[in-house]
Amino acid sequence: MRYLGRVLLLLGSLAAASGLIAQERQWYINGGVGYQFFDNDRDFDDTSAAVIGVEAKLTDNWGVELATIYSEPDNKNNNSSLDGQFVSGSLSLLRYFNVNTNFVPYLATGVGSAVIQYDNNPVDDEDEYTQYNLGGGFRYALSESLSLRTDARYLLDDDNDYTGGLVSIGLSYAFASDSRPAVAQVDTDGDGVIDRNDRCPETPAGRQVDEFGCEFVLKQAESIKLKINFAYDSDVVPAAYISELKKVADFMRKFGGVSAVVEGHADSTGSDAYNKKLSQRRADAVRNALIGNYGIAENRLSAVGYGEERSIADNKTDEGRLANRRVIAVMQSKAVE
Template sequence: MHHKTKLTTVAVLTAAVMSASAWAQKGVIEPSQGWFVGAQLKHAEFDGDRKDANGNEIRRGTLAGLELGIDISDRFAWRLTAANADLNSDGAGEDESGMWYGADLLYHINDKRNYFILGADYIDLDNEATKAAHLGFGIRYNMTPSWVLTGEAMVHQGFDEGYSDFTAGIGIRYYFGGHKSEPKPAPIVQLAPVVIVDTDSDGVVDSLDECPATPVDYAVDSSGCTLYREETVSKRLMVNFANDSAKVPFESKEDIQELAEFMEKYPQLNVVIEGHTSSVGADDYNQQLSERRADAVSEILVSDYGIDGARVSAKGYGESNPLLKGNSEKIHAANRRIMAVLSVNEKVGIRK
């Protein structure tokens, strides 16, 4: 009968714990954390092997006590308990009393709504002191971030005498550390709208444009600078003279001016004015005449158009390098001349 009564009591208390667990899961506010203290009230059921001073079996009793603990992580906590034991026996003798001490390791699950209990007991009653290990299950209900209700059920197994006891009860607990703080969400940074500016409209934004004033109609590279190709630029001058004359014709002054402007644009260039004659007359005379013709054009470049004299030289070739060969008046007129040819390689912008 005693064994049957004990099994019935265990079943009722276990059902109560499971029901309370479901209730607690609905009531969670926030998990608490830190140091905690609490008070507990439990009912104890014994297997009948424990005797009072008169040899009567101790069957059940009440435990009222305190707990002190600390969470050592999000999952684990240490706890010490001390309870006053008021136990009832089957005989007519006095009730048994004493102290029930425990040391527990708690393992929390499902965000601290439930936890497992593993620990050891030291039970100091009037007529004897025993040691035991226990295993149990607990539930909790967070009323506030600091105040928590608990329900626990444990099986206790004696080390020496082989006692098998069962306890179940409720408690209230206060956490000094309050609830576990949740990280604050990072502030939302409002980014200023990106304004794309391309002042010279070359397709490269100003922040990347290393050549900020390129012409709109020229192609540019990724840095916004004009793309170029190499071209050879040439300038040719030919002035024809009257027979036996070194006087520069007036109508040739414009061609000489254009040559001067070309030299101003390309200051790295020097020019050689080449003088020539027809085959009419003596060779020595024609040599001197070709030199006077070259000198005349050189003088105009320097004196009339400001070209540095160091950049201009004159050379006479007489009748040795005719433009045309023959003995007609038209061929002689073509050979009475000065000539100059200038060329330079320059970068020319590539148009779009």
């Protein structure tokens, strides 16, 4: 018992320090039933036990748990006066693995205090000792807040060198310490699939994905057409076409393999050389807007100006010239046969 206070103080300091780093944390209430083992020197039969604990997840990979075990072991020699009641309390440090899935294994180690009270024994009615534990288990999510939890610990009585163990199974209820959704609901990469179900955790936001968060394999190609008309002698994208840009950007984010050539055009007013440069500026303006305002990667878009050489309407009318002052692009996703 002489080292227990120091060890608990150290673990408490580590937990407090981690808590300062992790302002938002998740908590679990863990409850279960188990089977407790005693070594031959303890003179107890193995018995069933109840386990309950409170667990705080400090970071994605680390947590602490305050837990208690209760059992009523019988004396091996059928001496009812030496039957007992076992109670322990411990503080454990947990290391989680595979945290973004439904199945989260962990390792655990900790220290605490255990007490055995003997029934009707005036000579030796109580043992109290320091107990260390080492083991691990796993948590399997059944829903966003409820999970199955199994645990196995090796138990060591540091005062008398008694050993034992405990295996348990139970349920774990998760809740957050603030108004933020529980960790099980977090979608870190923004692809619409929560982290614990996401097998491809770095998918870009907005990309079309399957139920596992991985890039969707298309069975049928999809396409979208960009068309923007410009004012006379202008390379400024009209405000009326902002929604058109957003629609195209959403399409390109959804289908990450799509790239496009943005084509700029002009009417026949002015010289061929001037119209060539003007159409290039128009194509560049649309490309730059998709890159700068909507985050489309530069290597997915190129721009070329064709001047007046690809007219689609009569340049003798206002309506025809407006139709020719345009930027167009056709984007098509690839399908897998």
